[in-house]
Structure formats: structure tokens, C-alpha cells
Amino acid sequence: MRTRILGLSGSPRTSSNTAILVETALEAAEREGAKVEFIDLSALKILACEHCCECSKTGKCKLDDDLNKVADTMKAADGIIMGSPDHFASVATPLKNLMDRTGRFLHLEGKVAAGIVVGRRSGLDLALSHLLFFLLVKEMIVPGAIYWPIGFALNAGDIRGDTEAMAMATQLGERVTILAAAIIRNPMPWAHEPRPLGQKVRFGDEWK
Ligand SMILES: Cc1cc2nc3c(=O)[nH]c(=O)nc-3n(C[C@H](O)[C@H](O)[C@H](O)COP(=O)(O)O)c2cc1C
Structure with a gap:
């Protein structure tokens, strides 16, 4: 089976x-x-999260736009490379909306991921931190590159x-693929732990 790598561009x-x-x-x-598959969020409609928390019960977002389709594609990938422009020292709105809307229901644990940021x-660094914080709290495995993956x-x-920056993007593409292929052969146990929807943190036997 070939490793499936998804690239997401969060620029508007x-x-x-x-x-x-x-x-x-x-x-x-x-x-x-x-x-490989590439999704350009600038071509899609991804509204802002309304914090209704319905996704915690249903496993999908109730808003009628392109989000759930993108979430399905993310779920099917073995590795995800997420890029964003730096907008006022943070990620750009299309990617932020995607993070906010998938963060509660989409299980990505055990997948490999990389974040790349470009700014003037x-x-x-702050924008990259935002991106990496998302990847880490989603329990993804993030390989490093020879330098921080930012471009000017x-x-x-x-x-x-x-x-x-172009060379780092190449290196990350290679590393995400090689690592994802290794993990397919030897899956991370936490990728298969049953978890209640929308309840992310376990204290002993109790999910909160
Ligand atoms: C709303 C907005 C905010 C921006 N904020 C920053 C910023 O805080 N720092 C910076 O270096 N560049 C900033 N930029 C410049 C973009 O990061 C830069 O043009 C980048 O190349 C855009 O990437 P893109 O072509 O992938 O959209 C901003 C651009 C926009 C439109």
C-alpha cells in the first residue's frame, strides 16, 4: 500500500x-x-467555528460548507503537510477556521505531520508555533528539518x-513520507486507543 500524504495550503x-x-x-x-493529494483552502469555503459543540456528539460539523469533506481527506491520510502564511504573527484565517472546526472531533493521533510558514x-516563529501547537495537541508525530520551516x-x-525554504520544504516532504511509511509498518498504539468523541484528556480511567 502506498503512503498517502496530504498537503494543505492555508493561504486565502x-x-x-x-x-x-x-x-x-x-x-x-x-x-x-x-x-499525494493537495488541497488549496483558498478555493474552498471554510466558515468560522460557532462553538456549538455539536461535533462532539455527531463526529462532524453541522455547518454547510467544505469542512467535512476536507476532514474526511485528512482522516484518510497517513501524513499531512500544513502550510500557512504569517498573518499578523499567526496562521491565516482559512487554516485557523479548519483547526478550530476539526480540533474537537477529528482524530489524527499517530499520523505524521509537518507545518510550514511563509511571511514577509x-x-x-509565532505563526509556526500556532501551527505546531495544533499538530502536537492532535497527537501527531512531527519530524524536524535541518532548520525551522519558515520562508520569506x-x-x-x-x-x-x-x-x-524551498529546500526545507523538500526535506520535510521526504521525511514525512519516510516516517509515515515506517509508522504504517509499525503503528503507534495510541492511534488505535478508543476515545469518546469530543473528550480529549484522560485522567486515569476518566476522560475529561
Ligand atoms: C492580513 C495579512 C497579514 C500579514 N501579516 C504579516 C505579518 O505579521 N508578518 C509578516 O512578515 N508578513 C505578513 N503578511 C505578509 C504575508 O505573510 C506574505 O505576503 C506572504 O508571502 C503571503 O503568503 P501567501 O502567498 O502564501 O498568502 C501579511 C499579509 C496579510 C494579507
């Missing part, structure tokens, strides 16, 4: 620098033998000039 604009980095990672994943100048660019396409 088309042909974005984020999409270029994520697609670069996916090209590397494909070279490593993965079956400042706040990239302003206008769409400029990121191609940041050769270091």
Missing part, C-alpha cells in the same frame, strides 16, 4: 507562496513513492527565491 489567495512550498513538499513525497518579515516572501511567487 490563489497561486500563493504557501501553496508553492506545500506543493514542493508533495513533489518530494511523490518521489519517495507516496500517493516578522512573526513567522511578500508577493505571490517570491518564495521561489528563498532557496533555503
Whole structure:
């Protein structure tokens, strides 16, 4: 079975620098033998979370947009590479909405993941922290690259000039694929622990 690697671009604009980095990672994943899929959130409608908590009971979001389809694709992937532009030192709204809306019901534990951030100048580390916090609380396994995966660019396409960021995207694509393939052969036990919907933290035998 081929390793399935999903790339998600969280930029609100088309042909974005984020999409270029994520697609670069996916090209590397494909070279490593993965079956890859790319989702550009700028082409989809992902509304903001309304904090109704219905997803905790039903396992899906009640809002009528593209979120549940993206969640299904994430669930089917062995590895997920998430990219975002730095917007005021945080992730951009399309990706933030996706995090907020899937965070409570979508089980991603034991999958491999990487986060990549692109910005003009400042706040990239904070934006990357936001992204990594999500991946870690979703109990995903995050490989490092030779340097932090951030890229510098302003206008769409400029990121191609940041050769270091392009190389890191390639490296992450390779590492996510190699690690995901190893985990398929030797799955993490916590990926199969039964968990009640919407109740994330276990204290002894009790879920809270
Ligand atoms: C709403 C908004 C907020 C931004 N905030 C920052 C910021 O805090 N720091 C920064 O360095 N760049 C910031 N930028 C610039 C973008 O991060 C930069 O243009 C990046 O290349 C966009 O990536 P994209 O092409 O993937 O959308 C901001 C851009 C927008 C539209």
C-alpha cells in the first residue's frame, strides 16, 4: 500500500507562496513513492467555528460548507503537510477556521505531520508555533528539518527565491513520507486507543 500524504495550503489567495512550498513538499513525497493529494483552502469555503459543540456528539460539523469533506481527506491520510502564511504573527484565517472546526472531533493521533510558514518579515516563529501547537495537541508525530520551516516572501511567487525554504520544504516532504511509511509498518498504539468523541484528556480511567 502506498503512503498517502496530504498537503494543505492555508493561504486565502490563489497561486500563493504557501501553496508553492506545500506543493514542493508533495513533489518530494511523490518521489519517495507516496500517493499525494493537495488541497488549496483558498478555493474552498471554510466558515468560522460557532462553538456549538455539536461535533462532539455527531463526529462532524453541522455547518454547510467544505469542512467535512476536507476532514474526511485528512482522516484518510497517513501524513499531512500544513502550510500557512504569517498573518499578523499567526496562521491565516482559512487554516485557523479548519483547526478550530476539526480540533474537537477529528482524530489524527499517530499520523505524521509537518507545518510550514511563509511571511514577509516578522512573526513567522509565532505563526509556526500556532501551527505546531495544533499538530502536537492532535497527537501527531512531527519530524524536524535541518532548520525551522519558515520562508520569506511578500508577493505571490517570491518564495521561489528563498532557496533555503524551498529546500526545507523538500526535506520535510521526504521525511514525512519516510516516517509515515515506517509508522504504517509499525503503528503507534495510541492511534488505535478508543476515545469518546469530543473528550480529549484522560485522567486515569476518566476522560475529561
Ligand atoms: C492580513 C495579512 C497579514 C500579514 N501579516 C504579516 C505579518 O505579521 N508578518 C509578516 O512578515 N508578513 C505578513 N503578511 C505578509 C504575508 O505573510 C506574505 O505576503 C506572504 O508571502 C503571503 O503568503 P501567501 O502567498 O502564501 O498568502 C501579511 C499579509 C496579510 C494579507
